[in-house]
Amino acid sequence: MPEFDANRFRPDSAANFIGGRKIEGRGRMFEVLRPSDGVLLAPLLAADAAQLDEAVADAAAAQKRSCWGTMEPRGRMRLLRRWAELIEGDTDWLAPLEAVGSTRTLAEIRAWDIPYTAECIRFFAEFADKHGGEVGATTPDKLGFTLTEPFGVVAAIAPWNLPLVMAAWKIAPALAAGNAVVLKPSELTPFSVVRLAELAIEAGMPAGIFNIVQGGGADIGDALVRADAIGKVSFTGSTRTGRAIMAACAETGPKPVTLELGGKSPQIVFGDADLDKAGAIVAKAITLNAGQVCVAGSRLLVHESVAEPVIDRIVRAFAAHRIGETWNSDTTMGPIVSERQLETIDGMVSRALAGGAEALAGGGRAASPQRGSYYAPTLLAGVAQNDEAVQGEIFGPVLTVQTFADEKEAFALANGTRYGLAAGVHTSDVARALRATRELQAGTIWVNRYGRSDDFILPTGGYKESGIGKDLGREAYLANCKGKTALIQF
Ligand code: NAD
Numbered sequence: 001m002p003e004f005d006a007n008r009f010r011p012d013s014a015a016n017f018i019g020g021r022k023i024e025g026r027g028r029m030f031e032v033l034r035p036s037d038g039v040l041l042a043p044l045l046a047a048d049a050a051q052l053d054e055a056v057a058d059a060a061a062a063q064k065r066s067c068w069g070t071m072e073p074r075g076r077m078r079l080l081r082r083w084a085e086l087i088e089g090d091t092d093w094l095a096p097l098e099a100v101g102s103t104r105t106l107a108e109i110r111a112w113d114i115p116y117t118a119e120c121i122r123f124f125a126e127f128a129d130k131h132g133g134e135v136g137a138t139t140p141d142k143l144g145f146t147l148t149e150p151f152g153v154v155a156a157i158a159p160w161n162l163p164l165v166m167a168a169w170k171i172a173p174a175l176a177a178g179n180a181v182v183l184k185p186s187e188l189t190p191f192s193v194v195r196l197a198e199l200a201i202e203a204g205m206p207a208g209i210f211n212i213v214q215g216g217g218a219d220i221g222d223a224l225v226r227a228d229a230i231g232k233v234s235f236t237g238s239t240r241t242g243r244a245i246m247a248a249c250a251e252t253g254p255k256p257v258t259l260e261l262g263g264k265s266p267q268i269v270f271g272d273a274d275l276d277k278a279g280a281i282v283a284k285a286i287t288l289n290a291g292q293v294c295v296a297g298s299r300l301l302v303h304e305s306v307a308e309p310v311i312d313r314i315v316r317a318f319a320a321h322r323i324g325e326t327w328n329s330d331t332t333m334g335p336i337v338s339e340r341q342l343e344t345i346d347g348m349v350s351r352a353l354a355g356g357a358e359a360l361a362g363g364g365r366a367a368s369p370q371r372g373s374y375y376a377p378t379l380l381a382g383v384a385q386n387d388e389a390v391q392g393e394i395f396g397p398v399l400t401v402q403t404f405a406d407e408k409e410a411f412a413l414a415n416g417t418r419y420g421l422a423a424g425v426h427t428s429d430v431a432r433a434l435r436a437t438r439e440l441q442a443g444t445i446w447v448n449r450y451g452r453s454d455d456f457i458l459p460t461g462g463y464k465e466s467g468i469g470k471d472l473g474r475e476a477y478l479a480n481c482k483g484k485t486a487l488i489q490f
Contacts, residue, residue, distance in 0.1 A: 004327045006034065009100045011191035013043045016214050018055045019062070020207025022194065026051060027215055030187050035103050035335040036325040037371045044190050046215035052223050055211045059153045059180035060229040062208025069150040069178030073129035080125035080176060083203035084118040090199060094164075098192040099326040102163050103289055103334045106327050109164075116454065117168040117196075120472075123456035124176040127477045133484075143488045148481035150178035151231030151256075155224045157217075157245070158193075159237045160186035160337050161292040161395075167193045169260075169471040170234045175210065177480040179231070182211045184221050188337055190214050217241060226252045232480065236260040236294075238393075239419075239465045246468075258469035258479055260294065261462055262393040263421030265442065266414040267297040267450060270407075271305045273426035277448070279313025282399070285424065285450040287321060287333050287377050291397035292341075295422040297450050299390060300379075301413050304403040311360060311379070311401060318361045318377035324369055335372045336396060342373040345396035349378060352389035352400075358382045362397070391417050407432060411439045420463030424450040443467070 014024040025045035032041045047055065063069060068076070087094065091114050099106040104113055133146035156170035163185060171181050185193045193212060200210045213220055221241075225233050225248045233255055235245050242259040249255040267285060269278045285297030302310050324331035336342040342365070349363060362378030377397040383389050390400050404410040414423055423442040427433055433447045443461045452460065459473030469479055 004096070004106075006036070006100050006325075006327055009096045011042045011097065011101070011194070013045050015044055015190055015194045015212070016047050016051065016055070017194055017197040017210075017212040018051065019058045019211070020201050022198075023051065025214055027220065032101065032188065032190060033338070034100055035337050035373065036100070036327065037369075038339070038373070041101050042191070044187065044214055046187070047213040047220055049223060052213050052220055053227065055182050055213050056153060056224070056227040056229050058208045059182050059211050062206055063150070063152055063180035066206035066209060068180060068206060068209050076176065076178065077125045077128040079204050080121055080128070080172075083200050083205065084121040084125070086199040086203050087121070087196065088114060088118045090195065094192060094195050096327065097195060098164055101191050102160065102189045102326070103292055103337050104162065104326060105331050105334050107329065113162065113164050117164045119454065120165070120168040120456060121172045124172040124477060127173070127474075128176050131477060138487070141490050143490070145486055147484040147486065148177075148478075149484060151480065151482055152179060153229050153231055154179045154181050154480060155227070155230045155233045156181055156183045157221055157224070157233070157235045157237065158183065158185050160188040161289060161294070163189040163192050164196070166236050167196065169476070170236065171210065173476040174232075174234065174480045177477055179480055180209045180211070182213060182224060182230075184213050184215065184224055187214070187216055222248060225249060228252075230255060231482075233257040234480075236471070238262050242467065256479075258471070259467045260460075260471055261421075261465060261467040262395075262419060263294050263296070263462065263466050264299060264391065264393050264417045264419040265295055265297050265422040265424070266299040266301050267424040268410050268414055268426065268436070269300070269302045269306065269310050270410070270425075270427040270429070270432065271303040272428045273306070274428065274448075275306060275309050275313065278426035279310050280317060281424070281426070281450045282310070283314045283317030286399040287318065287397050288451070290333050290336055290375065292337060292395055295444070295451070296395070297422075297424050298394060298399060300399055300401040301410050302401060302403055303410070304405055307401070307403045311381075314379060314399070315361045318379065321377055323366045323374050323376075325372070333377065333397065335374050337373075339373050341395070342375055345375055345394055345398060348389055348392060348394050349380070349398055352380055352383060352387060355387065356382055357387070357389060360401070385413060385416050393419070407435070411436070415439075415441045418465045421466035422446065
């Protein structure tokens with residue numbers, strides 16, 4: 001097989017997509033680096049304020065002009081399905097482009113990110129003609145019913161950790177519900193979504209229905225949220241940014257907002273669990289995408305009777321990882337997205353070690369490769385519930401371990417952070433599993449597994465500081481529709 005040439009995948013810096021075409025930004029210039037080796041991928045010319053206004057105005061006009069929201073619903077559905085086909089058919093270009101510019105490995109992108117992105121679009125496309133309002137039970141002298149309508153223009157703001165997939169979660173339900181979308185991807189991973197926009201046009205989507213503006217969060221992201229014509233905001237990212245976006249929505253609306261935020265999710269292993277399975281699952285749940293996953297299972301809570309064998313399995317699984325460039329076919333764990341993010345991770349680990357924690361694995365930068373930002377899978381013991389390492393989102397391959405004596409203590413430790421995104425439970429006791437689904441304060445509970453499936457009908461979202469509202473499922477489609485009530489007197 002010929003050697004992979006990362007330099008071949010040089011995206012165009014004219015990476016804004018407004019009114020159906022690529023447009024060179026007139027705003028700030030960002031140097032986008034390849035996470036795998038720190039080499040300049042491409043300069044990015046962000047949109048300026050006038051271009052942002054133009055994108056939003058253009059989207060609002062296109063949504064009306066093209067009748068996107070009122071066209072034959074099955075026509076919208078067919079078009080979105082065609083788009084999904086084109087995305088899958090573009091794998092040979094899209095997968096390397098995503099791999100070179102992000103932390104996702106080429107193998108994962110081919111096997112999962114691209115098929116998942118396409119299927120997510122298909123899933124929401126099917127809602128276009130399958131959801132209507134309902135007739136209410138009124139007295140017989142009148143007829144009352146509800147209607148759903150698109151908001152008009154939805155602002156979608158995405159993070160860098162799974163650039164295509166996170167964008168699809170936002171844009172697919174919004175477009176299927178008849179809205180136009182203006183997407184602002186992360187300034188760290190701006191390029192692959194532009195290819196999605198080009199393919200949307202190729203599929204026949206009217207120009208201006210799906211737009212991309214590039215830029216930083218505090219300027220372009222904030223201005224997008226605040227723009228007058230934005231009817232709804234859909235955000236995935238950190239809790240801190242989520243708060244700022246909610247405040248901006250309140251000040252300029254109030255505008256409805258969906259917030260998918262950070263997490264510090266526990267994985268609980270009881271003494272009656274299948275330890276081989278649990279050990280493998282726990283290790284994978286914190287090393288997938290080098291821990292840069294919102295639902296990363298970053299806290300191991302293990303019954304004291306099985307702590308030693310479970311820890312032993314995890315340490316061995318960590319040691320078996322082959323850390324390397326995303327495009328390397330034997331890489332099992334890729335890089336951290338940036339040197340800055342690596343320093344944040346390392347700062348939290350160093351403070352934990354200085355405070356008395358012990359690294360049973362890792363504890364610092366990975367020894368190789370030499371270039372790029374790589375962190376060793378790390379297991380921290382000797383931590384207490386109130387420690388920063390247990391409470392704060394590290395967003396890297398760092399797992400803390402605490403032991404418990406009984407179920408009550410396990411659930412209390414699991415619930416004892418400000419976050420509530422997901423939780424995993426490993427047990428062979430069905431009653432305990434069912435109790436856990438009631439007791440754990442998180443938006444998603446996994447039993448004897450950890451991680452999402454391809455069941456798009458299951459919504460995802462956070463409790464507590466992990467968010468408001470849901471992505472995926474029927475809920476995400478409905479969150480992109482306005483509801484209207486009509487009452488007719490006979
Ligand atoms: P981030 O909050 O720093 O940035 C996310 C996006 O928001 C970026 O596009 C950024 O430019 C933009 N932004 C920043 N400030 C803004 C502002 N004031 N107004 C508007 N936009 C602004 O997050 P990140 O570092 O890109 O991503 C990692 C975080 O995302 C983690 O906390 C992770 O848990 C979370 N995340 C959550 C989910 C979920 O489903 N709950 C999924 C993936 C990632």
